[in-house]
């Protein structure tokens with residue numbers, strides 16, 4: 001055992017995980033896989049998920065009393081860290097006034113104004129999940145254009161919308177097939193799935209089907225196959241191609257919105273290059289840790305939604321006053337200083353992760369967009385990860401060893417090799433130091449796993465929260 005390999009005193013003194021194991025056993029008896037969203041299970045890394053009892057700032061505490069630096073942040077929403085006192089106070093105040101009325105309320109107007117002021121949208125409609133946002137945006141695009149075909153990219157996840165749980169057909173620009181049992185072929189028969197960052201494929205699809213394409217939907221910067229930034233000008237190219245063919249460009253900022261930067265991914269490209277998407281979907285950060293999401297865009301397009309227009313869309317809890325209060329408090333606190341703090345912590349951690357992996361001889365690539373990044377255990381000699389096929393090369397066996405070594409040392413990474421690592425403005429020096437201390441041993445564990453297994457390769461880089 002090398003010194004870096006030895007468990008720290010803190011790790012040795014950890015209370016064990018019997019409580020989580022017992023809860024997991026009860027959970028699997030009543031819930032499929034013991035979890036309410038697949039990636040929370042440890043299927044991709046092995047072992048038993050930790051059941052978290054509470055969270056504060058950058059830290060999670062499980063039911064056994066173990067503390068972890070949280071690098072999941074609820075899969076993106078917790079930009080300010082957990083239990084932020086001002087968000088909590090606003091929520092407590094809202095709860096004291098009742099939790100749902102089924103009528104319009106003041107905070108939903110204020111949150112809509114905040115989003116319209118920050119993002120490239122003129123009107124916004126609230127829903128309860130990112131899935132609902134993308135599903136509704138696609139329905140609106142079809143209703144507005146009177147066309148039926150939807151274009152998406154392999155490896156981009158937009159929630160569990162039937163028509164988007166699709167895998168590429170047998171050739172470029174052929175229609176898709178269902179990506180999961182339960183989705184009928186008729187649901188994906190109007191979906192085209194293309195390789196990400198591939199302009200020629202986009203041009204071919206529009207050349208062959210342009211007059212039928214209602215919309216192209218893309219993650220503004222994919223984070224669900226690991227972080228795969230759009231190549232310079234790619235989003236602008238998509239916006240222009242859609243405009244040329246009379247299709248709508250839907251930028252899915254559910255993950256990147258108010259997270260990659262103050263203005264989301266659009267703040268890193270569109271705002272600088274001078275283009276705007278036709279529709280944008282939001283979720284995660286804008287809900288402040290509550291089930292709130294939204295879609296918005298051009299006024300003339302949004303005007304087609306009921307009750308102004310004919311395209312139906314609705315929701316009992318849409319714009320819920322507690323959720324919109326949490327989102328409003330979060331966005332108002334999400335200042336330039338917050339993004340600078342998150343960005344600095346992200347830079348420190350991704351630099352240290354890369355150094356530790358290099359020192360242990362583990363081939364890897366770190367890719368980022370704004371404050372978001374991920375670590376691919378893949379050979380940099382093969383070039384950057386540009387699309388889903390590249391992402392699939394990541395060594396999932398080495399990642400599983402890396403993940404568990406970090407977990408044993410008090411760092412909760414995403415339990416999947418194909419996810420972004422999320423930080424918050426509450427990731428202070430103590431939290432960052434804990435991560436840095438854990439990295440060398442985790443990198444050695446990854447190196448050992450590679451040696452034992454040969455360089456393993458990908459399973460399914462499909463993201464879901």
Ligand SMILES: Cc1ncc(COP(=O)(O)O)c(C=O)c1O
Nearest residue numbers: 129130131157158159254255465
């Ligand atoms: C880019 C993107 N779009 C849509 C969704 C779906 O959001 P939800 O899980 O709230 O339904 C996600 C979830 O991770 C996402 O990352």
